[in-house]
Amino acid sequence: xxxxxxxxxxxxxxxxxxxxxxxxxxxxxxxxxxxxxxxxxxxxxxxxxxxxxxxxxxxxxxxxxxxxxxxxxxxxxxxxxxxxxxxxxxxxxxxxxxxxxxxxxxxxxxxxxxxxxxxxxxxxxxxxxxxxxxxxxxxxxxxxxxxxxxxxxxxxxxxxxxxxxxxxxxxxxxxxxxxxxxxxxxxxxxxxxxxxxxxxxxxxxxxxxxxxxxxxxxxxxxxxxxxxxxxxxxxxxxxxxxxxxxxxxxxxxxxxxxxxxxxxxxxxxxxxxxxxxxxxxxxxxxxxxxxxxxxxxxxxxxxxxxxxxxxxxxxxxxxxxxxxxxxxxxxxxxxxxxxxxxxxxxxxxxxxxxxxxxxxxxxxxxxxxxxxxxxxxxxxxxxxxxxxxxxxxxxxxxxxxxxxxxxxxxxxxxxxxxxxxxxxxxxxxxxxxxxxxxxxxxxxxxxxxxxxxxxxxxxxxxxxxxxxxxxxxxxxxxxxxxxxxxxxxxxxxxxxxxxxxxxxxxxxxxxxxxxxxxxxxxxxxxxxxxxxxxxxxxxxxxxxxxxxxxxxxxxxxxxxxxxxxxxxxxxxxxxxxxxx
Amino acid sequence: xxxxxxxxxxxxxxxxxxxxxxxxxxxxxxxxxxxxxxxxxxxxxxxxxxxxxxxxxxxxxxxxxxxxxxxxxxxxxxxxxxxxxxxxxxxxxxxxxxxxxxxxxxxxxxxxxxxxxxxxxxxxxxxxxxxxxxxxxxxxxxxxxxxxxxxxxxxxxxxxxxxxxxxxxxxxxxxxxxxxxxxxxxxxxxxxxxxxxxxxxxxxxxxxxxxxxxxxxxxxxxxxxxxxxxxxxxxxxxxxxxxxxxxxxxxxxxxxxxxxxxxxxxxxxxxxxxxxxxxxxxxxxxxxxxxxxxxxxxxxxxxxxxxxxxxxxxxxxxxxxxxxxxxxxxxxxxxxxx
Numbered sequence: 001x002x003x004x005x006x007x008x009x010x011x012x013x014x015x016x017x018x019x020x021x022x023x024x025x026x027x028x029x030x031x032x033x034x035x036x037x038x039x040x041x042x043x044x045x046x047x048x049x050x051x052x053x054x055x056x057x058x059x060x061x062x063x064x065x066x067x068x069x070x071x072x073x074x075x076x077x078x079x080x081x082x083x084x085x086x087x088x089x090x091x092x093x094x095x096x097x098x099x100x101x102x103x104x105x106x107x108x109x110x111x112x113x114x115x116x117x118x119x120x121x122x123x124x125x126x127x128x129x130x131x132x133x134x135x136x137x138x139x140x141x142x143x144x145x146x147x148x149x150x151x152x153x154x155x156x157x158x159x160x161x162x163x164x165x166x167x168x169x170x171x172x173x174x175x176x177x178x179x180x181x182x183x184x185x186x187x188x189x190x191x192x193x194x195x196x197x198x199x200x201x202x203x204x205x206x207x208x209x210x211x212x213x214x215x216x217x218x219x220x221x222x223x224x225x226x227x228x229x230x231x232x233x234x235x236x237x238x239x240x241x242x243x244x245x246x247x248x249x250x251x252x253x254x255x256x257x258x259x260x261x262x263x264x265x266x267x268x269x270x271x272x273x274x275x276x277x278x279x280x281x282x283x284x285x286x287x288x289x290x291x292x293x294x295x296x297x298x299x300x301x302x303x304x305x306x307x308x309x310x311x312x313x314x315x316x317x318x319x320x321x322x323x324x325x326x327x328x329x330x331x332x333x334x335x336x337x338x339x340x341x342x343x344x345x346x347x348x349x350x351x352x353x354x355x356x357x358x359x360x361x362x363x364x365x366x367x368x369x370x371x372x373x374x375x376x377x378x379x380x381x382x383x384x385x386x387x388x389x390x391x392x393x394x395x396x397x398x399x400x401x402x403x404x405x406x407x408x409x410x411x412x413x414x415x416x417x418x419x420x421x422x423x424x425x426x427x428x429x430x431x432x433x434x435x436x437x438x439x440x441x442x443x444x445x446x447x448x449x450x451x452x453x454x455x456x457x458x459x460x461x462x463x464x465x466x467x468x469x470x471x472x473x474x475x476x477x478x479x480x481x482x483x484x485x486x487x488x489x490x491x492x493x494x495x496x497x498x499x500x501x502x503x504x505x506x507x508x509x510x511x512x513x514x515x516x517x518x519x520x521x522x523x524x525x526x527x528x529x530x531x532x533x534x535x536x537x538x539x540x541x542x543x544x545x546x547x548x549x550x551x552x553x554x555x556x557x558x559x560x561x562x563x564x565x566x567x568x569x570x571x572x573x574x575x576x577x578x579x580x
Numbered sequence: 581x582x583x584x585x586x587x588x589x590x591x592x593x594x595x596x597x598x599x600x601x602x603x604x605x606x607x608x609x610x611x612x613x614x615x616x617x618x619x620x621x622x623x624x625x626x627x628x629x630x631x632x633x634x635x636x637x638x639x640x641x642x643x644x645x646x647x648x649x650x651x652x653x654x655x656x657x658x659x660x661x662x663x664x665x666x667x668x669x670x671x672x673x674x675x676x677x678x679x680x681x682x683x684x685x686x687x688x689x690x691x692x693x694x695x696x697x698x699x700x701x702x703x704x705x706x707x708x709x710x711x712x713x714x715x716x717x718x719x720x721x722x723x724x725x726x727x728x729x730x731x732x733x734x735x736x737x738x739x740x741x742x743x744x745x746x747x748x749x750x751x752x753x754x755x756x757x758x759x760x761x762x763x764x765x766x767x768x769x770x771x772x773x774x775x776x777x778x779x780x781x782x783x784x785x786x787x788x789x790x791x792x793x794x795x796x797x798x799x800x801x802x803x804x805x806x807x808x809x810x811x812x813x814x815x816x817x818x819x820x821x822x823x824x825x826x827x828x829x830x831x832x833x834x835x836x837x838x839x840x841x842x843x844x845x846x847x848x849x850x851x852x853x854x855x856x857x858x859x860x861x862x863x864x865x866x867x868x869x870x871x872x873x874x875x876x877x878x879x880x881x882x883x884x885x886x887x888x889x890x891x892x893x894x895x896x897x898x899x900x901x902x903x904x905x906x907x908x909x910x911x912x913x914x915x916x917x918x
Contacts, residue, residue, distance in 0.1 A: 013832070013833070014824060014827075014884075015832040015884055016884070017821055018885045019885075019888070020885065020888070021887050021889065024731070024891065025810065027731075027732075028809070029809065031732045031734070032732075032734055032798045032802070033799065035734070041793070041794060042620040042621070043734070043735070044733050044735045044792045044794070045619075046617075046621075046729045046730040046733075047732070048730070049613065049616055049726050050729070050730025051730070051753055051769070051889075052603045052604070052613065053722070053723040053726045054727075055603050055767045056602060056603050057723065058766070058767060059763050060765070061764055069715065070713075070714055070715030072713065088762070092761040092879075092880075118715070119763040119765075120757070121759075121761075121762070121763050146716065146717070184878075209868070211875060213879040214879070238842065239845070240846055240847075240850075243849070244852040
């Protein structure tokens, strides 16, 4: 095999050569004296096979990833392979992997790890992840990459196992801290690395002190608040890459969030950070179809809704005047859009707290109205939808009470259903997921289930009520519409006519276009992420102070516009993939 | 700025011999490899179908391949008679899907014959085929077993003319690793003629077509050799180093440049933050800097590692007529070097 000609600018110097195994000559001499006498006919065959085994394990040039031949049960996507290659060949194993949520940063990190393991460049690998993800990482590395990773359980584990998954919170505490810092790790991987954005924190200082040769930092949000956070992360990888903090701020930023010269910064980042995004065609998902399912309240339900609105307005004025908490009002307003059962609990609490007799009377009246409702139109609508959907289906609601009622009605109709709640422990979540996959037809969930619960085998989703928070909605959609989904996904949003719910559906669906968006994109279309935290409050405020439905609708539209308005010129660093 | 990255080598020339392609990349090759291995270690094939094998393991092989020292300690301490382990290996998905129902059916039938309660039947666990792919546990174990069992050999051609002159060669198989923050490896097989001292490369490759048998009494031919094993080994080492020396090493120069430029960066950085660091913490920062510099060196300093993996004494006939295609005269190939 020929090598490329030496770079004429440089005199080629041979690097030092280290020999190992030469002392086996003694063993060989001993072998010649004894073994052949035993006339081992298979010796030559074993010798040749052993040579084949050595060659089978060779690390040839880096044009192809060896790791690709060693993954089990899945095929990495092109952007994941490309990323792993780039990390190894161009970034020399030190990089920030900043793909959007759901594009498979874990897979990319796994490929890089496996490649270094196969090539004998890494043996001791430390993976620091949030405590809740330790087992999942361990399992994925073992199952998908055949990497014998162990979850850290004991102080003695650090030195004993080669590949160890642990939580950063554990690692930074004594006696673990000293143990971790005393080991020359070949590779350190930190998941959720945005927790390292401040160099004065224990987290950052811990990671900065861990000895390492290769380092991967994984985060979907490399820069949440200001550009200097990027500098902090990069300093872990290559101190001085972007100068010290002062130089960086001076050279690259206009304001905390605005780079001076986005193109120049992007070029600098390209050497240390990779960010794949869906809109760049990192991956194509099957279409998502969104249907609005309008419905009308029954007269009894309508009466309750109107009464609650009157009650809310009265309370709102009063509470704003005396600067009281409007949180219970937001809750009640949202609950009444979900189901009478959901509202009952809050009404009961308010009844207990109410001091004035007429308020108590008013609440008691509302509760009577709620209890009189026999048929819940929304639930009936869900049953009708389930009749039409030939397949498995997830029903999302925000409220336990609504969930319980749905479960009750479904079991009465003999539709196999399982509940799902955030409060379930990991094992129970997995169990419910398996039941849903194998036995049940409907999953009634009160929350998105958290990371790692992927329900791609399901293609239908009913939003019984919508969360008043686009972030939460994004997570809901993300449960089924993510990598691995092969079929088109249908989302049904229940929208009760002439209630605030109809406006919310319109706002989220048509204005913010939540359902057309790809997962992880929300951060990028919003002008001011802080605004999201006030979303519920803002919406209630608008609802309570609008004279009528039309005014409310108009003001909500304006609100949506304001949400989407981006600051001029900002955000550019993360808007583009760094110079690819 | 780091230099433009570039792969360590150009892609192999299209004319590269098939022997240069990495082995065991296909399921068929892996199956053949396993058949040969298990035959060589005396593990009979007890069931055979396309893409699927069952091997019955002798105890010594079992110990090497199944990684259960405590089990064996228990068996041997208590003097148990245990049935031999059977490995059920599926080399592709189709084979696994085909064989698993059969395995279950057969195991269940056998269990029923011995009698099963309802509960036992419900929780009956049948053996399943083990899927063999590159990098799987079992294949790794087989490699390790071979590293031990195939380390040395001592052979001569099975057919050799009565009057042929027997020439002893020392074969050294080497794993050459070019390391910086990347690694690239090559397999070298070097033969040293113990009569003339001539050094040949790709030695193993040239022996491929010669049917070999064990060389009895190697001491006889060694004692008549002009060059001792030690001297031959020295010659081989010198030869390899000379060869390595003559190759261009711009990969190493690139790595050194990357290393030096990162080193400069680190030094500038720590110099620049020093004014903002409290006096009493200067030592800490200096220690951190020293550590980062050491890490850089460990990661990026280029070096070549040569590991002697296998050794063999090979007797060849001096003239080629003994074996039609056998390389009795490897000299012709001597210039075709890796």
